[in-house]
Amino acid sequence: MNFLFLNSARAWGGNEKWSLMAATSLRKNGHHVALAYRKPVIGERFDLPKHRLPFIGEIDFYTISQLVSIIRKERIEILIPTKRKDYVLAGLACKLTGAKNILRLGIVRDLKNGAYNNWVYNKMADGIIVNAREIKEVLLKSSYMKADKIKVIYNGLEIDAILKKSSESKFEKKFPFTVSAMGFVTNRKGFDFLIQGFAAFLKRSNAADAGLVIIGDGPKMEEYKALARELGVAEKVHFTGFLENPYPVLAQSDVFAMTSKNEGFANALLEGIAMACAAITTPAGGVTEILKHEQDVLIVDYNNIAGLSNAIFSLYQQPEYRRRLAQNAKAKVENAFSLERMTSEMATFCNDVKEGR
Structure with missing residues (x-):
């Protein structure tokens, strides 16, 4: 055709x-x-x-x-x-x-x-x-x-291509426990909600080794940087801007967060899971059609700041649970996508x- x-x-x-x-x-x-x-x-x-x-x-x-x-x-x-x-x-x-x-x-x-x-x-x-x-x-x-x-x-999902690109360059991991997120920086993607939830997690845990990395560019970038400063977490939130190859960052991340208000099935979430990150996601779009809460991913309703903070804290405290979720989700994604x-x-x-x- x-x-x-x-x-x-x-x-x-x-x-x-x-x-x-x-x-x-x-x-x-x-x-x-x-x-x-x-x-x-x-x-x-x-x-x-x-x-x-x-x-x-x-x-x-x-x-x-x-x-x-x-x-x-x-x-x-x-x-x-x-x-x-x-x-x-x-x-x-x-x-x-x-x-x-x-x-x-x-x-x-x-x-x-x-x-x-x-x-x-x-x-x-x-x-x-x-x-x-x-x-x-x-x-x-x-x-x-x-x-x-x-x-x-x-x-x-081009699994082999993603894995190959993940090793093409080095990413210096700034935070021993890294939560990453990726997307066009607009209101719909919920990065403000993510920053608020991450700030609440830091307040609760006093985790000196934790940080948030946001990959992408867009019209809300400066507003969200200001939000991080307002919440006192600017030094813990790193904005990379647009990356032609984001996969080395994902490969070094412990958790991937997709906190959108509205999606279909986000490519970024699939790619984070493919890179063996444990995932936290809102139920936006088709997430629950394939991935199960507490079996494959942790699902948090949009704007539930306490719930997001709890989810990050749970994965921070339990490395083995984090690895199990990542393995389960990766197997499902590779099969379905x-x-x-x-x-x-x-x-x-x-x-x-x-x-x-």
Whole structure:
């Protein structure tokens, strides 16, 4: 099949990492894959045919005309847009060409019953790929959504590549007991909640050997640095900024924390677990579909600062429990999130949509 991925993002994040992984894997499996992108920070990471477009808005006639031209020239059969704006642009281009528009949604989104969402997610979409059952269940609360149009395909994980990258450079471990977190530093990712919970843990434990490392960049960075100073833990919280290769940091971490308000199934959490970190997570998205509380991970409700503090303290005090959780979660992640399975399921679903099955 011939695929065109669309990504109008301005910065690199989990959605973009998924697009790169999916596009590269489909191409390795013999499909023609191209990319339409907006910013060089996105396009430069893709080693495949690519087209830089303005993506000015949802009704951007120049971008639509260029998409139509690409579809016809490269005989594109499937468009996979990954941002809300891109859903509309891809849908309009597909209506003009007969290609199929398969949205990728990696976050829980309640559509309500608005006419606009009916148009975007139902009438303009030929299929939707989601990475957690909860996302599908929430979409189906809208009366116009159809279950057979939505396919749950869990994220793939390149375990061997991650392990190889983890040894490519050295990371000097600043804290003997290190809690790490990773993601685009925005309000949704809950890093403020994490800093508050970590500060409460330090107050309770007086752990001189503990520290928090936050990997990533984003608009809330300075605000969260100020929060760490306000709570008196600035020397215990290290912000690395964006890292091209974060895996040496994860490999040296004892605990990985995913404290988001809303997710699908976070790549960062899977990667932390793959690096043998014990994990603390909110129940956001599809976490509880695969991972069990106190068996594989510790699950804490968002904004439960005392609960997060207790979870960190429990893992700090009990190294053997920490190792057992890490081993259990790693085994489940490696089994459920293979890249080969994700690629095969994507290709099958896209072909079914193309053939009208």
